[in-house]
Amino acid sequence: MSQDRSWQRYWRFLTARFRRDVDEELEFHIAMRARELEGQGLSADAARREAERRFGNRTDVRQRLERIEKRRGLRMTIGFHLQELFQDLRYGIRSLRKRPAFTLMTASSLALGLAATTSVLSLIDSWLLRPLPGAHGRELIVIGASNQATGSMIARMVSLPTLRDVAARSDLFVDVAAERVEGAATRRAATDLAEPRIYLGVTGNYFSVVGIGAAAGRLFDAEDDRQRQRVLVLTHRAWTERYGADSSLIGSQLYLNTVPYLVVGVAQKGFAGTEHVIVPDGFVPVGGVAGFNPSAGGLDQARGDGWFGLFARPRPGVSLPQAQGGLDLLSQQLTASYPELGDGYRLEAVPETRARPSLESARGTTAGAVAFSLLAFLVLLTAIVNATNLILAQGSTRRGEMAVRQALGASRGRMVRQLVTETLLVSLLALAGGWFLARAAIAGLSSIPIDVMGTPLEWGISIDGRVFLMALGITLLVGLVAGVGPALVASRGQLEQRLREGGRAGGGRRAHRARGALVVAQVAASLIVLVSAGLFVASVDRAASVDLGFDPERVLALRFDANLAHQDEAAARAAFDRIERAVRDLPGVEAVAWSTAVPIEHGSDGMLEARTDATSQANRAGSLSIMSAAVGPGYFEVLGMPVVDGRSFALADDSAAPRVAIVNRRAAELLFPGRSPIGQTLRFSLDGPPVEVVGLTETSRYLLIGEAPRPMIYLPVAQQFRTLIYLVVRTTGSPGLAMEPVRSAIVSVDRDLAPVRMSPLADIIETSVNGMLSLRVAATAVSVIGLLAMALTLVGLYGIIAYSVSERTREIGLRMALGATSWSVTRSVLAQGGRLALFGIGLGLLGALLVTGVFGGLLVDVNARDPLIFGSVALGLAAVALGSSYLPARRASRIDPVKAIKTDG
Secondary structure (H helix, E strand, C coil): CCCCCCCHHHHHHHHHHHHHHHHHHHHHHHHHHHHHHCCCCCCCCHHHHHHHHHHHCCCHHHHHHHHHHHHHHHHHHHHHHHHHHHHHHHHHHHHHHHHHHHHHHHHHHHHHHHHHHHHHHHHHHHHCCCCCCCCCCCCEEEEEEEECCCCCCCCEEEEEHHHHHHHHHCCEEEEEEEEEEEEEEECCCCCCCCCCEEEECCCCCCCHHHHEEEEEEEECHHHHHHHCCCCCEEEHHHHHHHHCCCCCCCCEEEECEEEEEEEEEECCCCCCCCCCCCCEEEEHHHHHHHHCHHHHHCCCCCCCCCCCCHHHHHECCHHHHHHHHHHHHHHHHHCCCCCCCCCCCEEEEEEHHHHCCCCHHHHHHHHHHHHHEEEEEEHHHHHHHHHHHHHHHHHCHHHHHHHHHHHHHCCCHHHHHHHHHHHHHHHHHHHHHHHHHHHHHHHHHHHEEEEEEEEECCCCCCCCHHHHHHHHHHHHHHHHHHHHHHHHEEEEEEEHHHHHHCCCCCCCHHHHHHHHHHHHHHHHHHHHHHHHHHHHHHHHHHHHHCCCCCCCCCCEEEEEEEEHHHCCCCHHHHHHHHHHHHHHHCCCCCEEEECCEEEEEEEECCCEEECCCCCCCCCCCCEEEEEEEEEECCCHHHCCCEEEEEEECCCCCCCCCCEEEEEEHHHHHCCCCCCCCCEHHHHHHHCCEEEEEEEECCCCCCCCCCCCCCCCCEEECCCCCEEEEEEEEEECCHHHHHHHHHHHHHHHHHHCCCEEEEHHHHHHHHEEEEHHHHHHHHHHHHHHHHHHHHHHHHHHHHHHHHHHHHHHHHHHHHHHHCCCCCCHHHHHHHHHHHHHHHHHHHHHHHHHHHHHHHHHHCCCCCCCCCCCCHHHHHHHHHHHHHHHHHHHHHHHHHCHHHHCCCCHH
């Protein structure tokens, strides 16, 4: 029979006595009443029966009293355990205060690991796990499209006619809505100074698809969209921060590009749209967007234009693969019916949380999240291992203390609980430090400015209650994992043996092997993280020196939007001509040119279906869905993008001249394999006019700094005019010094058409998410994580070697007394550290080969298994590990043999 726990025996003892006491008390009451009735003349038997009748059911009374006593006993038990807990806490605090070095090192190790893990978890939670607010936020999927021009990248380039085709699949979707980003100069009064703001143009069913309500006023609906109403719904954030939650604003007007829009309501608090990092001021019906943006007119009929993202609610029971199967069939039908979409056009669906921070990054987001989560958990693992080693070492030195406590009557369970309580206290201290460090890290990351196409973005990272609970759970788990094992080791063994050993024993060979295995795990985890950091740092270096295909130095990019001044095409052309002449005449300006796209920031103006043979719709050979941009004369010279064959555009290539185009080498290879593109003819629709290829440029980087070669076609800006346009300026000196003179020159000729953005192109590449920013942030984050892991590893390795030396003081003293030299002692200690480091490095190299495979799509021109990086990190970590073993080895070589032999340690 298993031995009962002490509290169980105690409870049974108390309850058994209680039942006897109750029975005796009940019998006493009945006997006294019977004696009283006998005095009134009843016989003894009759008095007894009457007394029992009047008393009632004895069993019910006993059960009520037992329930009362059980509650009292439970309160006593809880009070007893709380008293013991407070005793453990007080003793633990006193014990930790007596060992400040151990407490600080252990808590700091765990705090660093928790900070890294919490920061990464907060980023992943904010971007990939936290659903949109709204009744249907968890159900939503995002539908974009990919084609040959964008390769495997999914983009928001679905048109409204295609939206209607998708929505017609009622067997798959409950409802489908669309949105796209719009910019507008905003005024509260017609005479106020305009401020550029971001809005989302959305279909009338947008709010019902997401499941959003109104915080004030009303939301617009499908009828407002159909009637092209000029109405506006503000975000709760814009309403409160920009307009002071002024209730009078609802029902009044705001001016978007000088056009009045009626503010009908405010969206519910916490909802800022479905573009994760873009924070819009409000929402406008798609049908009403053309009011302030004339270029949006006719979008509801333009099959090949639109640049919308779709949000759909799948029907209950329809899985994502089933929805994708239906979209694949629809894609085939659409490309057969509408050649302008291109052969490679494919509708693709991803969960809404996967489409963050942008749909274009959907394919790499999950891999990146997994990779960074793994690295963060490796750091946490290193921290746990380090803390466990320190606790094991401390536990071994406290074996004498444990023996004395056991001799005084403490059970092994009581001692284990005390040691675990101390570890949990250290873990809670680490939680406080880790939480502070994580908040500081997130605040630092959020302070980094980012933008896309000139639009300021927000990181959108926050730590909420779920992340705190996750961090708390990790902390408690760490406390138990790092505390129970060492506590069992410290309290293990026979009392007499531990009393004889006192504080000398270190736990034996098994404890040494356990601590050694933990250090090996630390070294392995550290190497994996350091290799990952090396890959990202190398990727940044390669990206910084990669051949972009153009020269961004001394180039200034200015973005204009004629819609903000509400100018028609003729007025805008005239204004742009005046601006060009004014800027060209400035001192220090070498050349200027117009373009509808700028590499990396806004690499393409749209998609074209380029065909080399338009004689038959059935003959689709040679068609290519291709990115395009309209550029003016001198564009290639300004960007240092030479035309390697044929000619560049000239002033004569105006709207009255024959249509011409320039293609890049990748497009020429796909459209005209084995032939020169010069003189070849293209068409962009079956019945469109012929377009002659007059020039060939090298392939550049257009959308992403690390992208694969993409086909590109350029058209004369005079033949493809756009109201949203860039002026690129090459200067003789620093472009930053030319910004103010350029701005002044523009204002002097057209005050209403000021640039909405002006920045050196080199700075755009550095600060853009599509450029160097994401790579630098990733490299910095991984490097910090790697340094943390290495620091924790070195502390752990130093600690175990130093502790081993302290345990072997007598042994080393005896060896030196018998003739061992200082060098032989140093060598033996270094060999111990070297063996641990070597095993850890070997294990880490195998792990790194497996882990870094997921980084392939996140690196630029770097092999995820680069042998040079693997070898350099391994050699560097080995050298540093040996260095961390040198100090304990040097201390061991200076031990005084006489003192060592006399010591108890």
